[in-house]
Amino acid sequence: PTDISTIFPKEDADPENESSYNFTTSDWYITGIIKAGCRVFYRLGESASNNETLRQPPKNFSKWAEICKHVVMHYNNGWANGYHYNITYWEIWNEPDLNGFWNGTAEQYYQLYNVTATTLKKYNPSLKIGGPCTSSVYNQNYTTLFLDYVKKNNIPLDFFSWHMYSSSPYELQKAAEYIDTLLNAYGFTGCENINTEWNINILTPQRDKDNAKNAAFTVSTIIAWQNTGLNHAFRYRGTQDNNWLTRLIGFDLSLFTSDGKYKTSALVYLAMKHITKETPLKLETLYFNISKGVAYLAGISKDKTNLSILVSNYNTKDKNFRINLSNTPWNGDYKMIHYVIDEKHHLEIVENTTLNKTDHTIFFNLKKNSVHLLWLTNSTRSPAEGPKIASIPLLLRIPLLDPVTKTLALLLLILIFG
Incomplete structure (x- = not known):
């Protein structure tokens, strides 16, 4: 709903013209986040798609950057009957190291990042601009070589973003430490280290995403990150559509069911709310x-x-x-x-x-x-108990199906992401 292709549907339209934009769907989501008392971290780019056109780099980087600038103007400065939400963080693209999101080269991504970051910072220097939101912190194209390019060309980089799905809190801890070490080594001492997607390994059976195993994994990971240089971590995801095939193959990574019921791992965030608010x-x-x-x-x-x-x-x-x-x-x-x-x-x-x-x-x-x-x-107040959690359907609790569902999930990942 917030993809550039949704907001700016006609590629040949004029980016300066309000009528070229359709903010209807994105306004609903962004305003909902704000009304919930949350802050928006905005990703500029495209979601995973089987549409080959959306996977390709924009034809005109300067025009694409102007479109992004007008999205910022809409949400922060009231342009096109917009808002004054003061959204600070703007991430450029999503997982350009995967074919499901980006079929261009790493060098093309560097150029897109350069043009877009420069355009946005020129418009408003107080914005925080970053990337490359890589799915692998050990892919040199989007770690060391990206940092080489940014440093050599003096490009704004307010935060370095990365993703990780893992069965090991230790692996997530080491990844955060590795990125912190890299940023310091390249002299980006003021650059924030931000994980913008994380969860348990995506090939984990669905029941272990919904039950106490994921709750323990979540707590252990959050604790492990306390002594690293990580500034923010965004759990993927809140809710998800109630799609049986998605759940059968284990691709439902949500904290809540589609109708808002808590899953076990969501209780962790309730506990952390009490801890951070009342014992900071x-x-x-x-x-x-x-x-x-x-x-x-x-x-x-x-x-x-x-x-x-x-x-x-x-x-x-x-x-x-x-x-x-x-x-x-x-x-x-x-x-x-x-x-x-x-x-x-x-x-x-x-x-x-x-x-x-x-x-x-x-x-x-x-x-x-x-x-x-x-x-x-020593007071009379204490946190309330957690709410009842959603039950896990019997079919998803049968370990005998794991080899089949894991194979289907792996084939689908290969099909989409290469």
């Missing part, structure tokens, strides 16, 4: 190796009323887990509320008890693919 000051914890499966994070409120501890076990065997508390900020009694996300609990309270010691040891069974939130407080 990060506390020191013992070192852990994310590749071993267990990860943890702790925070405290500015007034020292609330303390949170988040623990995940992603894909490793059950284990007894111990938390040693010391120097807690309360002299009197305080409450510990223990929430769990697993196959039986949807951010539900499993323990609510009163503690009265400054130093205390907490034990619990950390099951495989589970998430635990411990909320310690």
Whole structure:
């Protein structure tokens, strides 16, 4: 709905003329995001398509850049009966390293990026422009060689964007660190490191995208990124059309069902909302190796009323887990509320008890693919339990179908992306 070809449908039209543009669909989506209290990160380009024309580089880079400028004008400066949304981040194209999005050369993408970034920054220097939104951080054409070109030609690069789908939080952590290292090595010290698409491996069976395994994966990845140079990470995706074939082959990557019901992994963001809003000051914890499966994070409120501890076990065997508390900020009694996300609990309270010691040891069974939130407080307030989650259809819970669905998914990926 926000593709350039949708907004500017006639390639030979005049980019200066308001009548050349159709913002009807994009306005509905962008305004919906704003009304929900969110900020927009806008990708300029085209979605994956079997339309060969849309995969090709624009015929006229300067004209395409002017079209992009007028999209910015519409949403930020009221042009063409537009808005004043002050959208800051503008990403140029999407995954140009894949044939499903870009059938041009890497050099052609560099040129398109150059013309578009220069045009947009000339129009408004406060905009943040970036790319190349590569699907592989280890593809030199869109990492080192792209940075070579940008640096040599003094092209604006406010953020470097990349994508990754993986079964390993450790791999996602190392990717973020690698991009940070690259940016520093090339002297882009002020350039933001932004992941604009991530999720569990796309060939993972659908049930493991919808169940507690993905919840534990999500928590472990978010925790792993805390000590990297990553500035932002955008989960793909919120909702998705209720397409049975898409779900059967495991291509539904959404946090919510098409009618808005929570999936298990969406509960993680509810927990993180409580942690970041109410206990934003990060506390020191013992070192852990994310590749071993267990990860943890702790925070405290500015007034020292609330303390949170988040623990995940992603894909490793059950284990007894111990938390040693010391120097807690309360002299009197305080409450510990223990929430769990697993196959039986949807951010539900499993323990609510009163503690009265400054130093205390907490034990619990950390099951495989589970998430635990411990909320310690001397107030009467605590986070609400999570909502009921959508059930996973029986057909998607049958492991015997995995080889068939995985093969179909792989063939479809090859067909679209090469």
